[in-house]
Amino acid sequence: MSVAASPSSPLQVRQWLNSQAPVTLESLHGRVTVLQVFQMLCPACVSHGLPQAVRIHQLFPNERVAVIGLHSVFEHHDAMGPHALRVFLEEYRIPFPVGIDQADPGSRVPLTMQAYGLRGTPSVVVFDQYGRVRLSHFGHIDDLQLGAVIGQLLAETPSHAPIGAAASAAGRRSSSPCADTGCGLDAPP
């Protein structure tokens, strides 16, 4: 895990799913971008990486934080082709654009994965508003830590909306003294 800024290679993608047009890093400038790199038959991607990316997509305003996926297959290529991936994305209801990493005829590792020096899946890469890599992490990363990196980069990005706005409904009053979400002052002691 490193947070130093470095210039980014372009995403080398054969095909985009869940998107009408190809996605480029340039088109995401001005937003913090979270790139979730996965394989559809990688258990930790399914149980950890992708659900975390979906939560980020749901919790942060999309005009400030973009989430995209990258299917970077480096093993069992014939079981994880474009059609199988399309079914997977539908069944798992993945809501954000997913690119298929471009194969390298001379290597089992696809081109974007090589260019970013990724060590496996799941990996998460976070770009700042200028498209520079600020975090690249392989394996499990805690929500608190990943949230802190996103918050740090949001603080650098000009905006008119406060970043906590998406959570405004979370603390609404409970009718009983101790509900699942907490013990409210309103009820009789």
Add this chain to the structure above:
Amino acid sequence: MSVAASPSSPLQVRQWLNSQAPVTLESLHGRVTVLQVFQMLCPACVSHGLPQAVRIHQLFPNERVAVIGLHSVFEHHDAMGPHALRVFLEEYRIPFPVGIDQADPGSRVPLTMQAYGLRGTPSVVVFDQYGRVRLSHFGHIDDLQLGAVIGQLLAETPSHAPIGAAASAAGRRSSSPCADTGCGLDAPP
């Protein structure tokens, strides 16, 4: 939930546990401070609020992020006195300082809880490096969101250490192609 800065009232604490000396907001200036407000017999405090505070204490460098607790009893005061709290903190291995919110003779709600306008427990209050309240939230708050607020405030706070350093061991190489933490490139395909 609000993130606007506002001047902070002092913590009105009868007694500090897990701390040799009283804790003041002034003594925490220069650090982001997370205040976890709880009652020891509040189920959501035990299952959500306190474990989240302990994770923050473990994941972020303490010289940059301070975590403190506040025991703000507003119901069943006689079952949650100082001795019971001391036993609770020991059994649950709470590692950070915990203050006992000062009782108000004229109200069941203690003084700090009143001054901060808190609506129940668990509540989390986050202060910036100048001791100003930047987040006050009652009930469940997602790790990603709370992490983002911490990251935003860390970005405003000067430091020589990168905020991701604590996660440096998380992505170490796995010996099998698909371990619990992910699928590594190193193993044969």
Add this chain to the structure above:
Amino acid sequence: MSVAASPSSPLQVRQWLNSQAPVTLESLHGRVTVLQVFQMLCPACVSHGLPQAVRIHQLFPNERVAVIGLHSVFEHHDAMGPHALRVFLEEYRIPFPVGIDQADPGSRVPLTMQAYGLRGTPSVVVFDQYGRVRLSHFGHIDDLQLGAVIGQLLAETPSHAPIGAAASAAGRRSSSPCADTGCGLDAPP
């Protein structure tokens, strides 16, 4: 953990909470009985033992499986007295009768805990329809294993109702092909 039958000592209880009348093993004859032994400030009791007991109470028909609690305090007695316990049971919404294990003037370990040879909390003791101890287990026990013991003892107990009846609503049809609970045949492929 042992499953051999053995004659049972009576429960030596100072006071019953959540119950209009004292509970005796004799009054439970004809039912499988699950006794959850806990301390209100024991973390694993709060996170594992008691929630498991509540699930058993909810999932099995009460006329076939009885669930009762026993508060067996062997440390920090002054922080876990009857009043504090009453508050705890209310806040945690424990729905079944809970007895307070009778103190022994000559020992910190209360009398029922001694008589049953229990080694700590949480412990679960399961009685067959004749009130004989068939399982006594200290610490974490998997739901599948505890369920199997209950099922084994139910098989020995005459009844007119099938044991799976409580689950009859669980498999109701889903309106989408792949919902959280599964992929249904009904929807279009």
Add this chain to the structure above:
Amino acid sequence: MSVAASPSSPLQVRQWLNSQAPVTLESLHGRVTVLQVFQMLCPACVSHGLPQAVRIHQLFPNERVAVIGLHSVFEHHDAMGPHALRVFLEEYRIPFPVGIDQADPGSRVPLTMQAYGLRGTPSVVVFDQYGRVRLSHFGHIDDLQLGAVIGQLLAETPSHAPIGAAASAAGRRSSSPCADTGCGLDAPP
């Protein structure tokens, strides 16, 4: 969900994986058998059904409880062929035999799924020692309930080994008063 005994149709399987020889219900007589019916791209199968089957495989002695899987594809057949399934079983480390349900040229629903009247995936079917269906359940089923059915059927099945033996190591003594697994008597109060 039903627990009444009924005669069982044979498993109509095109190919067995994770098994040197075909598996028949007859070959499993004398054991309680748990059949996990799934599709490899069904989210609830991956998050709930298969992990539950793996836990059963690990917790109960295999000479008393057999666990087998059945891949019953009724949608997206071309994305879940035998090769993809083989990769899936390897990546997810499924340890028990898995049969591929025989396709029906006249229906999208395969033959065994039809014969057993299953409504979708995941489904679990439990057979008694005589190979009769005693439980057939579609969707989520609680570990306690499924464990109770297994325990009930084990009680009908002659054996020399007590069913709790697999849990014998679970309650070992803890060195601290309140560890993650519970509060032990041994430590000083």
